[in-house]
Amino acid sequence: MKAADGFDVIVVGAGHAGCEAAAAASAMGLRTCLVTIHLETIAQMSCNPAVGGLAKGHLVREIDALGGLMGLLADETGIQFRLLNRSRGGAVQAPRAQCDKAAYRLAMKYKLERMPNLTVFQGIVAKVLVTRGAARGVETLDGTRIEGKAVILTPGTFLNGTIHIGLRNYPAGRANEPPSVDLAEQLKKLGMRVFRLKTGTPMRLDRDTIDWSSFTPQPGDAEPVPFSYRTSGHLQNKVICYLGYTNAATHAVVRRNLDKSPLYGGKIKGIGPRYCPSIEDKVVKFPQRTRHQFFLEPEGLETTEIYINGMSSSLPYDVQREILGTIPGLDKAKIMRPAYGIEYDAVSPTELLATLETKKIRRLYLAGQINGTSGYEEAAAQGLMAGINAALSIRKKAPFVLRRDEAYIGVLIDDLVTTGVEEPYRLFTSRAEYRLLLRIDNADRRLMEYGWELGLVPKNTWKEYQEKRDRVESAFSFLRKNRLKSAAGDSVTLFEHLKKPEIGLRSVLEYGKFPGALSDEECRHIESETKYEGYIKKQEREIAKSVRSDSMKIPVNVDFSKVSGLTREAIEKFEEKRPATLGEARKIPGMTPAAVQNLSLYLEIQAKREVSRARVSRGT
Amino acid sequence: MLEDTIIAISTPPGFGGLGIVRISGKKALAVAGHIFQPKKRSKKSFPARRPVFGTIRDPERETALDEAFLTYFKAPRSYTREDVVELSSHGSPAVLEGILRLGTGAGARLAQPGEFTLRAYLNGRLDMLQAEAVNDLIRSVSLTQARISSRQLGGSLSRRIFRLRGKLIALLSRVEAGLEFPEEKLRTGAPADRRTIDSLAAEVERLVAGYEAGRALRDGLTLAITGRTNVGKSTLFNALLEEDRAIVTPYPGTTRDFLREKLVIDDLVFHLVDMAGLGKPAHPVEKTGIARGQKIARDADGLLVVLDASRKESGEDERLVRKYRAKKMLLVFNKSDLPGKIDRRMVRELAGGSPSIDVSALKGRNIDKLREAIRGHFAPGPAKEEDVILHARQKDLLQAILEALGRAAGLLAKGHSVELYAEEIRSCLPLVGELTGQVRIGEVIDDIFGRFCVGK
Numbered sequence A: 001m002k003a004a005d006g007f008d009v010i011v012v013g014a015g016h017a018g019c020e021a022a023a024a025a026s027a028m029g030l031r032t033c034l035v036t037i038h039l040e041t042i043a044q045m046s047c048n049p050a051v052g053g054l055a056k057g058h059l060v061r062e063i064d065a066l067g068g069l070m071g072l073l074a075d076e077t078g079i080q081f082r083l084l085n086r087s088r089g090g091a092v093q094a095p096r097a098q099c100d101k102a103a104y105r106l107a108m109k110y111k112l113e114r115m116p117n118l119t120v121f122q123g124i125v126a127k128v129l130v131t132r133g134a135a136r137g138v139e140t141l142d143g144t145r146i147e148g149k150a151v152i153l154t155p156g157t158f159l160n161g162t163i164h165i166g167l168r169n170y171p172a173g174r175a176n177e178p179p180s181v182d183l184a185e186q187l188k189k190l191g192m193r194v195f196r197l198k199t200g201t202p203m204r205l206d207r208d209t210i211d212w213s214s215f216t217p218q219p220g221d222a223e224p225v226p227f228s229y230r231t232s233g234h235l236q237n238k239v240i241c242y243l244g245y246t247n248a249a250t251h252a253v254v255r256r257n258l259d260k261s262p263l264y265g266g267k268i269k270g271i272g273p274r275y276c277p278s279i280e281d282k283v284v285k286f287p288q289r290t291r292h293q294f295f296l297e298p299e300g301l302e303t304t305e306i307y308i309n310g311m312s313s314s315l316p317y318d319v320q321r322e323i324l325g326t327i328p329g330l331d332k333a334k335i336m337r338p339a340y341g342i343e344y345d346a347v348s349p350t351e352l353l354a355t356l357e358t359k360k361i362r363r364l365y366l367a368g369q370i371n372g373t374s375g376y377e378e379a380a381a382q383g384l385m386a387g388i389n390a391a392l393s394i395r396k397k398a399p400f401v402l403r404r405d406e407a408y409i410g411v412l413i414d415d416l417v418t419t420g421v422e423e424p425y426r427l428f429t430s431r432a433e434y435r436l437l438l439r440i441d442n443a444d445r446r447l448m449e450y451g452w453e454l455g456l457v458p459k460n461t462w463k464e465y466q467e468k469r470d471r472v473e474s475a476f477s478f479l480r481k482n483r484l485k486s487a488a489g490d491s492v493t494l495f496e497h498l499k500k501p502e503i504g505l506r507s508v509l510e511y512g513k514f515p516g517a518l519s520d521e522e523c524r525h526i527e528s529e530t531k532y533e534g535y536i537k538k539q540e541r542e543i544a545k546s547v548r549s550d551s552m553k554i555p556v557n558v559d560f561s562k563v564s565g566l567t568r569e570a571i572e573k574f575e576e577k578r579p580a581t582l583g584e585a586r587k588i589p590g591m592t593p594a595a596v597q598n599l600s601l602y603l604e605i606q607a608k609r610e611v612s613r614a615r616v617s618r619g620t
Numbered sequence B: 001m002l003e004d005t006i007i008a009i010s011t012p013p014g015f016g017g018l019g020i021v022r023i024s025g026k027k028a029l030a031v032a033g034h035i036f037q038p039k040k041r042s043k044k045s046f047p048a049r050r051p052v053f054g055t056i057r058d059p060e061r062e063t064a065l066d067e068a069f070l071t072y073f074k075a076p077r078s079y080t081r082e083d084v085v086e087l088s089s090h091g092s093p094a095v096l097e098g099i100l101r102l103g104t105g106a107g108a109r110l111a112q113p114g115e116f117t118l119r120a121y122l123n124g125r126l127d128m129l130q131a132e133a134v135n136d137l138i139r140s141v142s143l144t145q146a147r148i149s150s151r152q153l154g155g156s157l158s159r160r161i162f163r164l165r166g167k168l169i170a171l172l173s174r175v176e177a178g179l180e181f182p183e184e185k186l187r188t189g190a191p192a193d194r195r196t197i198d199s200l201a202a203e204v205e206r207l208v209a210g211y212e213a214g215r216a217l218r219d220g221l222t223l224a225i226t227g228r229t230n231v232g233k234s235t236l237f238n239a240l241l242e243e244d245r246a247i248v249t250p251y252p253g254t255t256r257d258f259l260r261e262k263l264v265i266d267d268l269v270f271h272l273v274d275m276a277g278l279g280k281p282a283h284p285v286e287k288t289g290i291a292r293g294q295k296i297a298r299d300a301d302g303l304l305v306v307l308d309a310s311r312k313e314s315g316e317d318e319r320l321v322r323k324y325r326a327k328k329m330l331l332v333f334n335k336s337d338l339p340g341k342i343d344r345r346m347v348r349e350l351a352g353g354s355p356s357i358d359v360s361a362l363k364g365r366n367i368d369k370l371r372e373a374i375r376g377h378f379a380p381g382p383a384k385e386e387d388v389i390l391h392a393r394q395k396d397l398l399q400a401i402l403e404a405l406g407r408a409a410g411l412l413a414k415g416h417s418v419e420l421y422a423e424e425i426r427s428c429l430p431l432v433g434e435l436t437g438q439v440r441i442g443e444v445i446d447d448i449f450g451r452f453c454v455g456k
């Protein structure tokens, strides 16, 4: 298949990574083709019906500030909203929304179908076409060839996917969807390091067969906080989630049936995520616990399906029923979809550059679950960055890479490509060195200008951002100018006063009679900036310092064996990873500080020699 | 790396007659100028390569630490090819460490081991032939090495630091779990965090305190012989050293300046100082001598207070003993070959129960016993040896951890939000990392999943 004169970017897989990648590339003006197995499952949430949470909500804000879609659509299709950690400081607050899964899928499909430059096409990609070390297109199972200048692979859990329920298993990419086998085999042939991971999902229950009085309601926030800077109007909570607990009888059933678990029975070899433990894992690893909590979450407004968050399992169907039987309120619940586990291939992300382009094949980009991550938000963030970088590369422009101190997206991708993964990777706020700087309330400050320059942020959003920035600045100068007399008689600026932990901005502004009006969002931003001021300044100084040292370039032709004082092991690691900068060298797993110091020493000396040689040759 | 100004003691550890502190970097002269006061106040600038006499002063407290010579080596004609200032003073470790402290206070940073040589190398002062040697040096003085030597000496030090590391990770994992998983009702929270922070801080404090004991083992302890004139201090000094080092005469006021000599008892090094006796000075020189002596006695790690047992105790004796009762001291009743007049019990009580011994320095009686008593009374006990911290750098790291924990406790007490004091605890990881090898955040995350059942 060909567009009038070929495509620029071809995206394989319309999951959360693929949708963002395709949307970004086409919004940047490139002719883009999005090929996916089923048009009905575009942007399918394979597991829980929710977006956001700690670190993940941060990612969504960042995606949004760069002009991505996830935040906007989660707001549009959200049915319950919560801001987590409300009682704590701004850096660790993050939004989370329950979404109507079907509505989310449709909203994304609607959006993509109407994007100029974007063709959405149904097909199973069997092969990436590679000529002279560069990706030039793809071929589907039925032989259709789609040609382009760059290929982004986002096949999620589909590569050599195997579903496990009890000791039975069968090939599938997701429940009742075909796996991608040919593509997986081709990646291995191209020399990519492929490894096996696993994950799982809980059962879906029929709402009308649950005794809801047995569970504790968990309502949404009174004042929902949106993900997106583009969402206007009030968000509405339309459903309530419920909290419940397992009990000793539940655990006994699990224990008695462990021999039927593919994991404990040794059938599953892939490594699972520890932060999404199955009920089997919970019972085995924490035997002293007498109960485990779970949440009952509606999958949407038009369906009676209820997702039971915390009950992921790959035990056989009849054991799943037995488990539910031990929990008052669920004892009569009907399972509409059984829980299952899935094993799949992932490509080691150390095969990638920071742009998510593979090191081995030019113009081939990988994003999402294929890179060993897990989670919709992690996938979307990578998809966006891969889409942007493919477009920039075709346009022959400098790549777009975010630093760890600029964005969680930077932390995520840097962790992936420099450290690699051993188990499914999930983002945590603690992975960021500069957590106090990477907040939801300043994602626009940090990133929107990039989004605007890349052509992804709409004009009116950019204008609104600038107005907001001005309002915030005027509030800051107001706080710094005006003073307040304390009980002791000494006077402090309102800014200093606001630093106290128990003081909120609204009361301070009221006291000082601030003429303007600020949104809650703007208040949160000002409070964070004020309360964290000392730390922010200190961290910014540290960043400036480490940027200088880490950015020291390692020439591509450097002979590591010439660096004196390196162990054989260190030389081999350097040869293998060929770090481009001292910062990358430092991050090689198992690398000792002494080795990096020796390298840095060597480079400094070489640089000095270059200079003196240059001087000599110029005859000075 | 070459941007900041570094400072270090460059003479070998111990009680040399002379000690040199070296400062290198752009701000070397500024730092030195801050803590050094030339004798001739008119001197505003320092000529290159010409020693200038003056005093080391604490700019904040306006007190003089010691007399010293300052020599300025202008870049590039210096060891490191940067601006270098050398301050040479008396070799007492206390004085030298004091200069370091003032220097770091004035903006210099403690040099990493081997860093002067490293700079000399980087600035092209050393040629390539020496590269290997320098490399070896840098590696050999790494913390691993320090860890090994501390293991040899203290045994359990590295174990204790590793335990500290473990506890810090556990604390952080609890704090972080509470932040990352707000929907799990984890039993985390400020009161428990507070207790853990406090107990960790106490532990670090003990380790820091052990630095002094460590220094004693490494550099030796200073013992000052003090007492009135003519009680036989110099005779005792000679007797302990088994050589006629100090001049002895029957006349009071014989010793005017001080003398130091190394005295080794078993495996322990003491630096024995003989000095002017206390009494009415008959000569201005004596007066200076007495003043100096008092300062030495004040700074010393321990005192041998010599009393003439053949005479009745005088008001002077009593004042002396009372003045130093807070210091670690051993009472030496000398001239016990003569009929005794002194009230031993009374003096002992005045001294706050310090041990005492009868000797005759002249006849050499009981001198062996005195040596044993010195070893027994002044040597750091085995309990302290466990706490030994060998290097000022390690102490600095622990000190920084202690400060961060202090700030964390402060934030917590004032009711600041968790992520703020978490930040302080997180800042300890690289510091602990320098002591024990890198701590990756992954380790904390691992700990979270080992400890809490979290996730959906």
Ligand SMILES: Cc1cc2nc3c(=O)[nH]c(=O)nc-3n(C[C@H](O)[C@H](O)[C@H](O)COP(=O)(O)OP(=O)(O)OC[C@H]3O[C@@H](n4cnc5c(N)ncnc54)[C@H](O)[C@@H]3O)c2cc1C
Pocket: A012, A013, A014, A015, A016, A017, A018, A035, A036, A037, A038, A041, A042, A043, A044, A045, A046, A047, A048, A123, A124, A125, A126, A154, A155, A156, A157, A158, A159, A173, A174, A175, A179, A180, A183, A199, A200, A201, A276, A340, A341, A342, A367, A368, A369, A370, A373, A374, A375, A376, A379, A380
């Ligand atoms: C059973 C299960 C349980 C999960 N549990 C969790 C969990 O507990 N927590 C969590 O964070 N995440 C979980 N996930 C993962 C989460 O769904 C993914 O992280 C996220 O969806 C990844 O996004 P993606 O875009 O990389 O891939 P996906 O969302 O999987 O999308 C892949 C897309 O690629 C298409 N595709 C695949 N191969 C081809 C091909 N050859 N040609 C054309 N199109 C192709 C597919 O049709 C699909 O549309 C789970 C996933 C599954 C399946």
Ligand SMILES: Nc1nc2c(ncn2[C@@H]2O[C@H](COP(=O)(O)OP(=O)(O)OP(=O)(O)O)[C@@H](O)[C@H]2O)c(=O)[nH]1
Pocket: B228, B229, B230, B231, B232, B233, B234, B235, B236, B247, B248, B249, B250, B251, B252, B253, B254, B255, B256, B275, B276, B277, B278, B334, B335, B336, B337, B338, B359, B360, B361, B362, B363
């Ligand atoms: N009988 C007797 N005489 C001693 C003894 N020790 C010292 N003397 C004498 O006491 C006199 C003073 O001895 P010094 O050692 O010079 O005393 P000092 O305390 O150093 O005196 P100053 O330096 O003047 O303070 C000398 O004549 C010694 O011989 C002792 O144990 N027994």
Ligand SMILES: [Mg+2]
Pocket: B233, B234, B235, B246, B247, B248, B254, B255, B275, B277
């Ligand atoms: Mg004398």
